[in-house]
Amino acid sequence: MSAKDSNQNIDNKITQPESTGRRDALKTLATVPVLGAMAYGVYKKKKHEHSNKIGSTLFNFDTDPAIIERQTDGKTIRLGIIGFGIRGSQLMQALGFATPQYVEDLKMQASNDPRNTRYQDFMEQEDLNIVVNGVCDIFEVYAKDAAMAGANRKREGVNGKFDKIPTIYKHYKELLSAQDIDAVIIAAPDHWHGTMVIDAVNAGKHVYVEKPLTWTVPETYLVADAVRKSDVVFQLGHQGRQIEINHRAKDIIQKGLIGDVTLVEASTNRNDPNGAWVYAIHPEANPSTIDWKQFEGHPRRIKEYTDYMTSSGVAKYMGPDSRDKFSLERFFRWRCWWDYSTGLSGDLLTHEYDAMNHILDLGIPASATSSGGVYFFKDGRTVPDVLQTTFEFPDRNLSFLYTATLASQFNRPRKIMGTDATIELGSSLNVTIDGASQRYKEKIEQGVIKPGEPFYRYASGKSIDALSSATEMYFAERGLLFSYVKGKRYNTTFLHLREWLECIRQNKQPSCGIEQAFEEAIAAHMGTRAYLEGRTMYWDKDKQIITRG
Amino acid sequence: MIRKNVYSRSQLTWLVILRILIGWYFMYEGLAKIFNPNWSSYPYLLDSKGIFAPIFITLTDYPFLMDVVNYVNMYGLTVIGLCMILGCFVSVANIGAIGLLSLYYLSHPPLIGVLYLIPPEGSYLWVDKNLVMLGAVLVQHFFPSSHQIGFDRYIFRRKQKQ
Numbered sequence: 001m002s003a004k005d006s007n008q009n010i011d012n013k014i015t016q017p018e019s020t021g022r023r024d025a026l027k028t029l030a031t032v033p034v035l036g037a038m039a040y041g042v043y044k045k046k047k048h049e050h051s052n053k054i055g056s057t058l059f060n061f062d063t064d065p066a067i068i069e070r071q072t073d074g075k076t077i078r079l080g081i082i083g084f085g086i087r088g089s090q091l092m093q094a095l096g097f098a099t100p101q102y103v104e105d106l107k108m109q110a111s112n113d114p115r116n117t118r119y120q121d122f123m124e125q126e127d128l129n130i131v132v133n134g135v136c137d138i139f140e141v142y143a144k145d146a147a148m149a150g151a152n153r154k155r156e157g158v159n160g161k162f163d164k165i166p167t168i169y170k171h172y173k174e175l176l177s178a179q180d181i182d183a184v185i186i187a188a189p190d191h192w193h194g195t196m197v198i199d200a201v202n203a204g205k206h207v208y209v210e211k212p213l214t215w216t217v218p219e220t221y222l223v224a225d226a227v228r229k230s231d232v233v234f235q236l237g238h239q240g241r242q243i244e245i246n247h248r249a250k251d252i253i254q255k256g257l258i259g260d261v262t263l264v265e266a267s268t269n270r271n272d273p274n275g276a277w278v279y280a281i282h283p284e285a286n287p288s289t290i291d292w293k294q295f296e297g298h299p300r301r302i303k304e305y306t307d308y309m310t311s312s313g314v315a316k317y318m319g320p321d322s323r324d325k326f327s328l329e330r331f332f333r334w335r336c337w338w339d340y341s342t343g344l345s346g347d348l349l350t351h352e353y354d355a356m357n358h359i360l361d362l363g364i365p366a367s368a369t370s371s372g373g374v375y376f377f378k379d380g381r382t383v384p385d386v387l388q389t390t391f392e393f394p395d396r397n398l399s400f401l402y403t404a405t406l407a408s409q410f411n412r413p414r415k416i417m418g419t420d421a422t423i424e425l426g427s428s429l430n431v432t433i434d435g436a437s438q439r440y441k442e443k444i445e446q447g448v449i450k451p452g453e454p455f456y457r458y459a460s461g462k463s464i465d466a467l468s469s470a471t472e473m474y475f476a477e478r479g480l481l482f483s484y485v486k487g488k489r490y491n492t493t494f495l496h497l498r499e500w501l502e503c504i505r506q507n508k509q510p511s512c513g514i515e516q517a518f519e520e521a522i523a524a525h526m527g528t529r530a531y532l533e534g535r536t537m538y539w540d541k542d543k544q545i546i547t548r549g
Numbered sequence: 550m551i552r553k554n555v556y557s558r559s560q561l562t563w564l565v566i567l568r569i570l571i572g573w574y575f576m577y578e579g580l581a582k583i584f585n586p587n588w589s590s591y592p593y594l595l596d597s598k599g600i601f602a603p604i605f606i607t608l609t610d611y612p613f614l615m616d617v618v619n620y621v622n623m624y625g626l627t628v629i630g631l632c633m634i635l636g637c638f639v640s641v642a643n644i645g646a647i648g649l650l651s652l653y654y655l656s657h658p659p660l661i662g663v664l665y666l667i668p669p670e671g672s673y674l675w676v677d678k679n680l681v682m683l684g685a686v687l688v689q690h691f692f693p694s695s696h697q698i699g700f701d702r703y704i705f706r707r708k709q710k711q
Binding site for chain 2: 024027028029030031032034035038041042046114115
C-alpha cells in the first residue's frame, strides 16, 4: 500500500501499515542528523578558538585603569588662572568653565548636527567643586573672557545666570598675593613658566603649570628647588599620564613580556599652519590692550638666555626683532622664536618624553643628539619645524629616537621595540610578537602565535583578543567603540586636572610632579642645546649639570 | 489550510537541502553570537546608513533596548535556524527570518557611494546578500517542504478521526 492510498482511506480506524508509519517517522526526523553535524562543528570551532585565547592568558592583567577616588566632603578649591590664551581657555573648559559664547556655540553645533555631543559632554562633565576667584592675562580681551568664563560656574549660554565675576589682575604677582586663592593654573607663554612657578610656590599656592617646565637651564634648578622645599601640590601639564593604554604598556613591560627593550621611537606629525603655531592674531590686539612690558620676560631669565646664546656662539638664533619692540606676530605666535620658547623640543618632544618616561622610568638621558632645521615654514621663525633628537641610555641599554615634522600628517604610532615583541601605541595598544623571539619560540612553532601580526590589543579599557569580532577591533582602532574608565568617556586633560585637585584635597602626590618635571626639562634642554650647538650634549649625573662631554 | 504541494523527487530534495542550508546559516550566526561573551549589536547599529539610519542609531542610546535587540538577534537567529533545520514550524520561522533580514537590509543598504566601516566582501548595487537571502526565504515560504520532510509532517498531520 502506498502512502497516498492510506491517506485516502475512508476507514475511520487508524490503519496505517507499519511500513508507512516507519516511513513517516523517517521523513519527520530526516533532518535531525544535521543538528549532529552542527553540534560537532561548533565543538571543533570552540576548540580551535580556545587555542587562540592564549593571547588573553599570556597577557593577563588584574588591574583595570582607575581614577583617583573623589573625597565626598572635599573642600572647595579656589582657583586663580594665569594666562587665558588657547591652552588656558582649554584648561578652563576642562574644569567646566567656559565663556557664555563658547557654550552658545556648542549648543548651536548640537542643534545643527544631532550626532555632535560636545555640548552634552561639556554639560555632563563632573563638577570638580572649584571656584575661580582671580584671573590674569596681559591681553585685555583675554582677561575679560577669562573673567566671564570664571563666573560661568553653571555652564550657561549667553542669557544665563552667572556667579560672582572673579577679580581681574593686571599683574600675576597681584593674583598670587590674593588671600582668596588656594591654587593657580599657569598657562602663560613658555618663557614665563619657571618664574611664575617659583613665585606661586613662594606665595604658598598649589600649582598646575603647562609644559615645558622651563625656558632656560639655570631656572630649571631654581624651580625644582623651590617646589621640593615647599609643601604645595605641583603638577606639570602632561595629561598623557592619564592615557590608559600607556598604563597597560607599563604593565606589559614590567611583566617582561616583550623582552629587552633597545629602541624606542616617538614622533610628531602635523601639517597645517595652526599646528606650526601660526595662530590667529586677534583684531583687538594693539599696544593699548596688551601689556608688552610684562610680556617681554623676567630680566633674570632674559639674561640667562642671552648669556647662553652668546657664549655658545649661537647668537644668530636670537631675535631677530629686539625684545622691547611691540610685535603682534611675536605676541600671538611666540612659539616660533627662541626668544620666548624652545620650539618643538619644549612643546611636543616633552609630551613624548614624559610618556616614555612614565612607561619605562627613563629618568634623565646620558646624552642627546639633535639635528633639523626650518625646512617648510619659512615665515621668519627661528625654531626648526623638522627635528630629530636621539637620547642615549647606556645604563638601560636603550636608545630613544624622537622624530618630528610639522609638514606631514602621516600617522606614526609610538613604538617600544623589545627582543621578544614590540608594543605600538597609537589610538590603541598593539603587541606584535617578534619572529625571532626566544620567549615565545614554542608557541610560534605550534602556530598559536603568528609573528608579524598584532597578537594582543588593548583599547579604551578593554582587551581585545582573537574572539573579538572584526567589528569590535575596527571600532576600537578609531576610538569609537568602548568607553574609557569604568564605562565613562573621559577627556585626558580633565583627568589630569582632576587628579591634581584631588591630590590637593587629600594631600597626595600627583602623577607628574616635580621629579618627573625636572627629568622632562633637563632632557628637553639637552635636546635643544644639541640642536643649537650642533653637538652631542651630556648629562653629568654626579655634578647634575649638562656638559659638552 | 495546509497546502499540499506535489513535488517531484528532485524538487523536494533540493527544497529540503536549501531549507537546511538556510537554517544552518541562521543557526550558526545565532550560536556564534551566543558563545561570544563580548558580542553586541552596538557597533553594527552605529554604522547604519540610509534613510532609516537615525532610528537604528538612536536605539544605541537606550541600554534596555540594546539588551532586547541583542537577545532577539542571538536567540532569534538560533531558533529560526533550528526550526528550519528540523522542519518545525517553518512558516513561523520564515516570517521571523524575513523580519530580521529586512531589518539588516534597511540598516546596511547597499546604496551608491555609501561606505561601511566593515566593507562587505563583494560589490553590490542595491541587491546584496541580505536581499537575496530574503528572496530565498520567501520562495521557501511559498514552496513549503517541511510538511513532507521535517517535524511539521508530524505536527500538522491530518488528525485521524476516532
